Amino acid sequence: MINISKSYHCVKSGFCCLLVFLCLYGKSQTNLLMEAQELCNTKQFDKAIPMLDKVVANPETKNDPASWHIRSYAYLQSFKQSTGNITTKIKLLDVSVKSAEYSILLDKENTYKDNNTAFIKNAATSYYKLCIVLLQDSLDDKKSDTCYFKYKKYTFLLYPEFNFKEKDIEYYKAKGSTFADLYVKNNFNQKYGDVAKGALLKVLELDPKNIAANINLGILYYNQGATLMRMMDYDVDLSQLDVIQENAKKLFKQSLPFMIKVYELDPKNKKALESLQGSYSALMDEEKANEFKQKKEALTEQK
Amino acid sequence: MAFSSLSFRQQPTFDPVSKGKAIFIYNFTRYFEWPEKMKSGNFIIHVIGSNANINQELNKMAAIKQVGNQKLEIKSSNTIDINLKPHIIYILNDASDQLKEVALKFKGKGALIVTEKNGLARAGAAINFVAIDNKQKFEYNKSNAVSAGLKTSDELKNLAIAVD
Known part of the structure; x- marks a missing residue:
C-alpha cells in the first residue's frame, strides 16, 4: 500500500x-x-x-x-x-x-x-x-x-x-475466495461461483503457482460438478441423468489439474490430498482415489 | 486495512456417485413389474453391506418419493435378512460374496437384485453398476430378472449394457 x-x-x-x-x-x-x-x-x-x-x-x-x-x-x-x-x-x-x-x-x-x-x-x-x-x-x-x-x-x-502484480494478486485472490465462500453459503448459487472462478483464474494468470488460488479453483470446479448431481431430482429419467453425469464429469475433470498442481508444489498439502481423493472418487477412479486417501492418512499418522 | 482471504472445501456431506446410484435405483422401479402380491404395503429396498453415503442418499430419497402408492422403505444390514420381503436387494461392493446365497434364496420371489462389482451380472444379479468412461452405467441381465420373478420391459435394455 x-x-x-x-x-x-x-x-x-x-x-x-x-x-x-x-x-x-x-x-x-x-x-x-x-x-x-x-x-x-x-x-x-x-x-x-x-x-x-x-x-x-x-x-x-x-x-x-x-x-x-x-x-x-x-x-x-x-x-x-x-x-x-x-x-x-x-x-x-x-x-x-x-x-x-x-x-x-x-x-x-x-x-x-x-x-x-x-x-x-x-x-x-x-x-x-x-x-x-x-x-x-x-x-x-x-x-x-x-x-x-x-x-x-x-x-x-x-x-x-x-508494479501492480502483487496488488492484483491480493485483490483477485480475496475476490475469488470471498465469492467461493458465498457460493457455498448460498446453496451453490452459480452466479457467485462464476465470479469466484473469473477472479481465481486472474490470480493464476499472474502467479500460476499460487497455492490458494489453485486449490480454491480446483474445489470450485468440483463443487460445481457435485452441485449438478445434488440438484437432480430422484425421478429424473435415465437419458437426462446421462447428460447431467456427462456435464458433472467435465467439471470434476477440470478440477484435477489445479489440485495436482498444488500436490506437485506441496506433496504434504492435506487439502490437496483430500480434494484429489474426492475428485477421483467422483470420477469413479477408485484406484486413484485410494492412492490419495492413503497418502492423506500417512500424513496424518506422521503428525 | 487489508483483504482477508478465505478458504473453502468440497461439499463435505454429499457423494455424487451415491446420488447417481439412488436415481438409477428409483428409475429401475419404472421398468419392472413386481408380482401382484407385492403391490401393497411398503416398497422395500434391502441394502446389504456398508456404505454410509449410499444409505444416506437412499433414505433421503425414501423420505420424499414413493413407488406408485407404496411408500419407500430402506432396510440396511451387513447380511441378508430372510424375514424381509424386499422388492429390491442392493448388494454393496463389500458384500458381493453374498450374491450367490441371495440369488438362491430369493429365486422367483420378486426381488430385483442389484450389485456393483465387475462380473456380477453374469453371476446372478439382474442389474450391476459399472463405471465406464468416468460415468455410472449399468449392466442388465434380463434372464436373471425373469428368474427372480419379475416382468421386464425391453425399453431398459436400450439404456443398459446387456449381458445376456
Whole structure:
C-alpha cells in the first residue's frame, strides 16, 4: 500500500497558506470563489461545494487552476466527513480527483502541483479502502472492481513505474475466495461461483503457482460438478441423468489439474490430498482415489 | 486495512456417485413389474453391506418419493435378512460374496437384485453398476430378472449394457 498520509498532512496544513494567497489574488476572482474559500476555511464543505460547482462553470473562473484545486479539496473533505451511503461517497471522491487532475492540466506554473498530487494520492488510497469494503462487506464485486481500477489508474498517474502484480494478486485472490465462500453459503448459487472462478483464474494468470488460488479453483470446479448431481431430482429419467453425469464429469475433470498442481508444489498439502481423493472418487477412479486417501492418512499418522 | 482471504472445501456431506446410484435405483422401479402380491404395503429396498453415503442418499430419497402408492422403505444390514420381503436387494461392493446365497434364496420371489462389482451380472444379479468412461452405467441381465420373478420391459435394455 502506498503511504500518503504524511505528505497529505503537510498539504492540509499548507492549505491555509494557499487560501491567504488566494485572498491576496482575490481581486480578479469572483466573490463566489472567495466565499467558497471562506466556507472551506471554516470546514463548511457542504455549503462551499454548490458555490464551487458554479465557479468551475463560470467563464471567468473555469480556466483558473485554483478554482478546480479548491473544488478538489472541498470534495475530498466532504468525502471524509460523509456518513452517507457508499455510492454517494464514491461520487464525492470522483469529483475531487477529477478536479485535481483538471487543476494540474491548467496549472502551467505548477503553483498547486504538490497539493493536487496529494489529493490524488489520497483519493487513490481511499478508492483502495472502498474496494475492500465493497468486496468484503457489501459483496458488490462490480463496484469493487470499479474502485480497484480507479485506485490503479490514479496510482499509475503518480507512479508510472509502480508494479501492480502483487496488488492484483491480493485483490483477485480475496475476490475469488470471498465469492467461493458465498457460493457455498448460498446453496451453490452459480452466479457467485462464476465470479469466484473469473477472479481465481486472474490470480493464476499472474502467479500460476499460487497455492490458494489453485486449490480454491480446483474445489470450485468440483463443487460445481457435485452441485449438478445434488440438484437432480430422484425421478429424473435415465437419458437426462446421462447428460447431467456427462456435464458433472467435465467439471470434476477440470478440477484435477489445479489440485495436482498444488500436490506437485506441496506433496504434504492435506487439502490437496483430500480434494484429489474426492475428485477421483467422483470420477469413479477408485484406484486413484485410494492412492490419495492413503497418502492423506500417512500424513496424518506422521503428525 | 487489508483483504482477508478465505478458504473453502468440497461439499463435505454429499457423494455424487451415491446420488447417481439412488436415481438409477428409483428409475429401475419404472421398468419392472413386481408380482401382484407385492403391490401393497411398503416398497422395500434391502441394502446389504456398508456404505454410509449410499444409505444416506437412499433414505433421503425414501423420505420424499414413493413407488406408485407404496411408500419407500430402506432396510440396511451387513447380511441378508430372510424375514424381509424386499422388492429390491442392493448388494454393496463389500458384500458381493453374498450374491450367490441371495440369488438362491430369493429365486422367483420378486426381488430385483442389484450389485456393483465387475462380473456380477453374469453371476446372478439382474442389474450391476459399472463405471465406464468416468460415468455410472449399468449392466442388465434380463434372464436373471425373469428368474427372480419379475416382468421386464425391453425399453431398459436400450439404456443398459446387456449381458445376456
